[in-house]
Amino acid sequence: MEIYVLRHGEAEERETGLADRDRKLTAKGKRDLKDVLKMARKAEVAPDLILTSPLRRAQETAAIAAEVLGCKDVVETRNLLPGASPEQIWKEISTDYKVEKILLAGHQPHLGSLIGLLLEAAIMVDLKKGSLVRIETHGKLGPPRGVLKWMITTRLAKAD
Numbered sequence: 001m002e003i004y005v006l007r008h009g010e011a012e013e014r015e016t017g018l019a020d021r022d023r024k025l026t027a028k029g030k031r032d033l034k035d036v037l038k039m040a041r042k043a044e045v046a047p048d049l050i051l052t053s054p055l056r057r058a059q060e061t062a063a064i065a066a067e068v069l070g071c072k073d074v075v076e077t078r079n080l081l082p083g084a085s086p087e088q089i090w091k092e093i094s095t096d097y098k099v100e101k102i103l104l105a106g107h108q109p110h111l112g113s114l115i116g117l118l119l120e121a122a123i124m125v126d127l128k129k130g131s132l133v134r135i136e137t138h139g140k141l142g143p144p145r146g147v148l149k150w151m152i153t154t155r156l157a158k159a160d
Helices: 027-042 056-069 086-095 110-118 154-159
Strands: 002-007 049-052 074-076 101-106 132-136 147-152
Touching: 002 056, 002 110, 027 056, 027 132, 027 147, 027 154, 049 056, 049 086, 056 074, 056 101, 086 101, 086 110, 101 110, 110 132
Parallel strands: 002 101, 049 074, 049 101
Antiparallel strands: 002 132, 132 147
16 A cells, blocks of 8 residues: 655644634645645655545645645544544554555644554654655555655755
8 A cells, every 4th residue: 555644734823812723724835735746746646545634734735635636535534633643543544445545644743653653663753844755555454564665845846
């Protein structure tokens, strides 16, 4: 299975009276995401399904990914919330969906921990805002046994 891990783009600053879950992407965050996703499209990224955190900035990120990458199936899951367990999202994607290519839109540090889990490594990945990682896993039963294929950062996408 190809798993694409996408951190949401730059979001509004935390303000008094604005709930964290309601923070929107900034104009810069949207532009940066589009740059990264256009590069991904050139690399023939075409997910069958996009899973997203229920927080607004991740939902907006998933919507941009769906548009740029041509994916019509976007599903919200609480297993991509910032405090969720990486093991739970692995369990969900390995048992609940019959797809070969899936994109996950969410938050740090959850996604950095998830990447470590997928690679079966005791590492934490510092996934920058708007960055996309491709991991290939072998089999859906047991541990993911993932292999890191590449990462696209906003800085790399702007250099294209």
